[in-house]
Amino acid sequence: MQEFRYLENVTTLKLDEERCTGCGMCETVCPHTVFKVEKSKAYFADRDACIECGACTANCPVEAISVTPGVGCAAYIIQTWIKGRNAAVACC
Amino acid sequence: MKELLANDKNAASRAEACCSSSQVxxxxxxPQPLSIPMAQTQEDDTPCCGPKPGPPSSPFEKPGYRxxxxxxxxxxxxxxxxxxxxxxxxxxxxxxxxxxxxxxxxxxxxxxxxxxxxxxxxxxxxxxxxxxxxxxxxxxxxxxxxxxxxxxxxxxxxxxxxxxxxxxxxxxxxxxxxxxxxxxxxxxxxxxxxxxxxxxxxxxxxxxxxxxxxxxxxxxxxxxxxxxxxxxxxxxxxxxxQLTFSIAERILLIPVELSLIVKPSMIILLAVFFLSGIGPHIFSFSAAWFRGLNGAAAYILGVLAGAVVAPILLPWLPRRQFYIKGIWTGLVVGFIGVLSLGNDIGRLEFLALVLVSTAVSSYAAMNFTGATPFTSPSGVEKEMRQGIPIQIIAVAVATIAWVAAPFVN
Missing domain, CATH: 3.40.50.11600 (Rossmann fold)
Structure with a gap:
């Protein structure tokens, strides 16, 4: 996936290193190798590759990761503009 | 039909309108095999018409299921x-x-x-x-x-x-x-x-x-x-x-993208034909048809440039924003396509048609973000805030130029 890069510095992904226990779950579930774990702590190996799918936040056992999850799809975002975030239906 | 009815009613009725057979x-x-003894077949000595009957039903078949x-x-x-x-x-x-x-x-x-x-x-x-x-x-x-x-x-x-x-x-x-x-x-x-x-x-x-x-x-x-x-x-x-997004994987997604565009396109094409008829004689049906065909061609070229060419060329098109990738393909495909439409297109009309192709292509390419595995919603929203105003302006200028052209000539 390295040949495909999307916009930089846009992701809402945040990692609380204090809380992190280094279990490695985020590294396992991320489809874009955003995380790496070393010395019992996760760190961003490639934060700009994040697609905000929410796999890491759903599976972090200590809630150390936060992201505003959603679908990277124009039609979906137009719906969130018109109807609001909660009423929009993911469209892919 | 039990399982089908268990689904939401809308989906079921949609399915019946769409697919003729409801697979259950x-x-x-x-399912438990039926314990009813099978009726004796009399294949050999039945003096019947037509070919021999097929095999008996499977013991696993149940009434109402397939x-x-x-x-x-x-x-x-x-x-x-x-x-x-x-x-x-x-x-x-x-x-x-x-x-x-x-x-x-x-x-x-x-x-x-x-x-x-x-x-x-x-x-x-x-x-x-x-x-x-x-x-x-x-x-x-x-x-x-x-x-x-x-x-x-x-x-x-x-x-x-x-x-x-x-x-x-x-x-x-x-x-x-x-x-x-x-x-x-x-x-x-x-x-x-x-x-x-x-x-x-x-x-x-x-x-x-x-x-x-x-x-x-x-x-x-x-x-x-x-x-x-x-x-x-x-x-x-x-x-x-790790995810991949090879050219073969991208091509597989194109038909569904196109199928989603068909419905709104019908309304847009109707509008194109209507606008094409407006002229010094108020409304001309022959202009609606002949100029409309050119307008429709420019629109379809834009769809193809944005929903077919852009996905195929995705990694090689300049810039990361999909709406920009779509502008490149729309400009090139629109320019070449409209040139090949013929000589009877005036300068103003030419401008309008290429603008339409470019704007439509830009929008269609931007929509392809949803089919890719590497775009984030925050990124898509950011590029839409830039792309959509540009697309709207292009369509507005194209519409004005297109409607004005018969008056100017």
Whole structure:
């Protein structure tokens, strides 16, 4: 996936290193190798590759990761503009 | 019809309007062979017309249900008879895949959720979890020859694993519901479920463990890596965990993209023909038709540039924003296309047509973000805030130029 890069510095992904226990779950579930774990702590190996799918936040056992999850799809975002975030239906 | 009615009513009525046959499968339910003695056939001495009758009904057939062609038999288990599925695809599967890829009846291309078996699984065999979109189900079962496994199909409303996880139908709650519903703890002695990695956005492994006692093991992204995964002590590493988006994968998505554009295009084309008729004589039907054809051509060129050319050339088009990628393809395809329309197009009309192609292409390419596996919603929203105003201005200028052209000439 390295040949495909999307916009930089846009992701809402945040990692609380204090809380992190280094279990490695985020590294396992991320489809874009955003995380790496070393010395019992996760760190961003490639934060700009994040697609905000929410796999890491759903599976972090200590809630150390936060992201505003959603679908990277124009039609979906137009719906969130018109109807609001909660009423929009993911469209892919 | 029981299972069909269990779905939401709208989906069912949509399906009947769309697909002529409503497939009802003998899925997770446990059909018992009928004990009624079979009527004696008198094939040899019946003095009847026409060819010989076919074989008698399968003992697994039940009134009101239709057997799926991929069920090769049933395995007797402590939780009832579980359908055993074939691991090779038939012509009808490929035809179904083809139709789904074109976007025809795609939302009804599903199998019954519940438990299935491949090979001859026992209490120790792995449990593989998937979605009830038939394309997902097929891509899993075709990889299971010589593997003994249980397959737990979640009700994702006929949506693939990745999108269903995003829509939260491939979810923690649905997984727990199915595990408990089929009585998995009475079927297998272990407490592990193997899930496709792309289901992770919808599933919380720790909540599943809490909810039904089963541990989630994240398997590879692609079913084709399953054999290696199982052989390697259930470890998915490196390439198995990374997405790809090859030119072949991108081309496969194009027909569905186009099928989604057809409906709004009808309304837009009507508007194009109407605008084309406006002129010094108030409204001319011949102008509506002949100028309208040029306008429609420019629109269709824009759709092709944005929804076909841009996805194919995706990694090689300059800039990361999809709306810009679409501008490049729309400009080039529009320019060449409109030039080839003929000499009777004035300068103002030429400008209008190329602008239309470019704006439409930009929008269609921007829409392709939803089909890619590497765009984030925050990024898409950011580029839309730049792209949509540009597209609106281009269409507005094109419309003014197009309507003004007959007056100027």
């Amino acid at each position: 499968t003998m899925g997770g339910s446990a 057997m799926w062609h991929f069920v090769s038999g049933f395995a007797e288990t402590p939780v009832g008879a579980i359908p055993r599925i074939a691991t090779t695809l038939k012509a009808t599967d490929f035809a179904g895949t083809f139709r789904a890829r074109l976007g025809i009846c795609r939302d009804r291309y599903r199998v019954a959720p519940g438990l299935y078996s491949a090979g001859d699984p026992g209490a120790e065999s792995p449990v593989l979890v998937t979605a009830n979109y038939k394309l997902s189900f097929d891509s899993l079962r075709r990889e299971l020859n010589s593997i003994d496994a249980w397959i737990l199909v979640l009700d994702t409303r006929g949506v693939n694993v990745w999108c269903a996880a995003g829509k939260k139908t491939f979810s923690t709650e649905e997984l727990i519901r199915q595990v408990n519903g089929v009585g998995l703890n009475r079927l297998v002695s272990h407490r592990e479920l193997i899930l496709p990695q792309l289901g992770a956005p919808g599933i919380s492994a720790q909540a599943v463990k809490k909810g039904c006692g089963f541990k989630v093991i994240w398997g590879p992204i692609r079913a084709s890596d399953l054999k290696t995964f199982l052989r390697n002590g259930r470890k998915a590493e490196g390439k198995m965990r």
